[in-house]
Amino acid sequence: MSIPIRTGSRAPTSSARSAGDRIFRVLSLGVAGMILLIVAGIFAQLALGSAEAFALFGLGFLTGQTWDVSMLVFGALPFIAGTVATSVLAMLLAVPLGVATAVFLSEIAPRRLAIPMTLLVELIAAIPSVVIGLWGVMILGAFLRDGVEVPVVGAFGELPFLGSAASGSDLLAASLLLALMITPTIVAITREVLSTIPQSHREAFLGLGATRWETIRAVVLPQARTGIIGASLLALGRAMGETMAVTMTIGNADRLPSGLFDPAQTIASKLATSWGEASDGVERSSLIALGLVLLFLALALVLATRLLARGSLRRSGIGR
Amino acid sequence: MNRMTDTGPVPARISLEPTVAEASRRRRDRAWTWACFAAAGTIVFLLGAIVAMVVINGLRSLSVQFFTEEMFGYEEGGALAAILGTLQIVPLATLIAAPIGVLAGIYMAETPDGRVAGLLRLATETLAGIPSVVIGIFAFTVIVVPTQTYSAFAAIVAIAVIMIPLVARSTEEIVRLVPGSVREASLALGIPQWRTTVSVVIRTAAAGILTAIMLAVARGAGETAPLILTNVGNQSVNVGDLGNAMDSLPLFIYFNSGLPSEFLIGQAWAASLVLLAFVLVINVAVRARTIGRRAA
Amino acid sequence: MPETTARAKEVTAEPDLEEIEVRELIRVIPAHHARANDPEAGDLPGAMNLDAVSAWYGAFRAVRDVSMAIPSRQVTAMIGPSGCGKSTLIRTLNRMHEVIPGSRVGGRVELDGQDIYGSTVDPVRVRRVVGMVFQRPNPFPTMSIFDNVAAGVKLAGPRPDRPVAEIVEHSLRRAALWDEVKDKLASRAVALSGGQQQRLCIARALAVEPEVLLMDEPCSALDPIATAKIEDLVRELRDSVTIVIVTHNLQQAARISDQTAFFFVDEARSGHLVEIGPTSAIFVAPREQLTQDYVSGRFG
Secondary structure, eight states: OOHHHHHHHHHHHHHHHHHHHHHHHHHHHHHHHHHHHHHHHHHHHHHHHHHHHHHHHTTHHHHOEEEEETEEEEEHHHHHHHHHHHHHHHHHHHHHHHHHHHHIIIIIIIEEEEEEEHHHHHHHHHSSSHHHHHHIIIIIHIIIIIIIIIIHHHHHHHHBBBBBBSOOOOOHHHHHHHHHHHHHHEEEEEHHHHTTOOHHHHHHHTTTTTTTTHHIIIIIHHHHHHHHHHHHHHHHHHHHOOOOOHHHOOOOOOOOBBBBBBBOOHEEEEEHHHTTTTTTTHHHHHHHHHHHHHHHHHHHHHHHHHHHHHHHHHHHHHHH | OOHTTTTSOOOOOOSSSOOOOHHHHHHHHHHHOOOOOHHHHHHHHHHHHHHHHHHHHHHOOOOOOHHHEETTTTEEEESSSHHHHHHHHHHHHHHHHHHHHHHHHHHHHHSSHHHHHHHHHHHHHHHHHOOOOHHHHHIIIIHHHHHSSSSHHHHHHHHHHHHHHHHHHHHHHHHHHHHHHHHHHHTTTOOOHHHIIIIIHHHHHHHHHHHHHHHHHHHHHHHHHHHHSOOSOOOOEEEEEOTTTOOOHHHHHOOOOOOOOSHHHHHHHHHHHHHHHHHHHHHHHHHHHHHHHHOO | OHHHHHHHHHHHHHHHHHHHHHHHHHHSSOOGGGGOOOOGGSSSSOOOEEEEEEEEETEEEEEEEEEEETTSEEEEEEETTSSSSHHHHHHTTTOOOGGSTTEEEEEEEEEETHHHHTTTTOHHHHHHHHHESSSSSSTTSSSSSSHHHHHHHHHHOOOOSOOOHEEEHHHHHHTTTHHHHOOTTTTTGGGGGGHHHHHHHHHHHOOOOOOEEEEEEETTTOOOHHHHHHHHHHHHHHSSSSSEEESHHHHHHHOOSSEEEEEEOTTSOEEEEEEEEEEHHHHHHOOOOOHHHHHHHHOO
């Protein structure tokens, strides 16, 4: 008796399932297709838009040092150099600072101190970059100009790797600001990774008569390495693509910088400052070509992060 | 101290006095502890300084006119146009991004091993990694170029594209947290897969999905670069005309910060304060909840 | 909390089945208990003395006023139901308790007459002299077998008199692991079996040549064969190092210890010492009814 009832009640359900499921599936696939289309569209549009520039300048576009609107000569090197310089400088500061901060928050600080500090650092990561840029140009830039650069240049003249412009709107200001912006990202991820390391591993080393720092150094940080590299890649991606904070502090000079106190330009800041006045044609196409270069840099990081995640998964699989 | 000298006539065989090497290791431990403290202190101080300066300078320039007037020249007016613009652009972008992001997230969570889901995951990861300025270029080429005009619509599309992967990835994570037993219980009752997903899963994960959307809103509200590429040139109030440019708070901050006027720079600080307050309120609200949950 | 109760029941059920076996054991191998009365033993290094030791986690007092002596070069077993504070107490003996945020220790713990909580004493020094083996094997996952054993040795800097490799081999031999791992010293420690990992942890602790070795339920995660190996090891190590071992397993305490301390919980859930004495006395003729009930499984 119960068996026919069960099959009886299942039949209409499965037909409802097929109808509803089909709608749900079509909707989901539509959305999935849309997102895939957007990603493909971004690549396609940038490739199409930059075709004119690449047709004119070839790969020489990447190594050209001149960006001259009146002569219609466009080369990307100053902006690539600016992007690399600011990102690398920011990373050099932010990775050690961020890791040290995360170590302090999760390994050293008492909870009473760690919780509010962590909250503050993580909230700061949410501040819009244009707001940070405003602080950068008004407060940080002014401080660097009057407190650091003018005195240094006044005392020593033009120094190698520093330059002499000393305006407070330069590589140094942009890099420092970038470092400040990406540090919370590194802190947040590193802290999360540290918190997953079993306490027993720390205790094992402490039990051998290690100091806390020796434990952090020999046990904690090695286990967090993949996570820290992942955090750094993510932060590097943010630094390279960051537009507003850099645009507002880097001084916007379309040439290769010769020192930290020299104004410069990154790909992103060049796009932000020149897009509005650009004329359609070669100039617009060259700007889009800059965007394509930035896109490929970002893509390389996405790929690197994926490989890293896959590698660490495989390794932990063997570990088990 | 006196305990140590108290040990009496029997000499201790094990010394608890630190050896020379241990004393130096201890000093190194102290030094690094202080270094980490200094790093954390510096970061917290500088980040705190940003918030403090925005609050101080913002409060100084905040006035009734800021919320009620348009900008007149270099010395008078407020951010009404920018505020109204942001209040249109961000909700409309959310309206586009939220359903797409949530559906995509659910799809990825429900079919974790599917080929389409894998491709979709790669796409959202890639999209999340694309700098917003590049997305601005995309919106320019697909909307501004054909329509021959900068427009709020182009900005909305750009910001929606930025928000989609944020919503999708968080949604996927949250829906995956829904215990399999809940899902199975529903399926066992003969409820079809899609209704199970929609009603049971979404209801269980609704709070989390809302959180994800709110965080994406906070992010979208501050996006500036794509606006610079798609939506400039109008500082007057524009309500409802998406086919033309519309001011917004981020643009207001950016353009005023570069102008040689104390008043306008003050207005930029005030706008920063409003934007900061908006973003932080969302984040604090969201985090207060997640922290509460973690503690429980 | 519910987990603790469940475990307590499990443990109290255990002696029921094994009561006779335990008593037989005591009679079969009474020889090693003689050590408890050996007058010579008192002169060797590594004796500890506890005076009114209490331990807190925040406001919760996990251990209350424990006073007892741990003679050098003997095996002292700590037994008692789960939650009776024995694992907490053992961690106060090398200042590992204070690693947990919010924790606190009261009373006095002496090592060869010196207070290890003295104001000039560095916990690092204490942990060097008083080594520890934990409940679950916890080799360092990022290090090789060799590096695991060498980790503690390297901390103190290079020793001109003995190369690290020699210390590693010696320690692995002492831990009865050398023959099993000598051909794969460079491979990862986490690839070893659970029992091997635990012996590796013992070797790691021995490598820094402690005078006292604390073992916090070292066999609780191991199978019977691995457990037997660890027990053999404890009996051998007894000649060169003072051993304090926390165990749930009464048979194990009877088999390997010279003296046994029995702990129990009071109404405030604080653990305290009920009785301590030579292992044979505790198992065969305890002074306290509570001890009698516990070792005979007539409990709860």
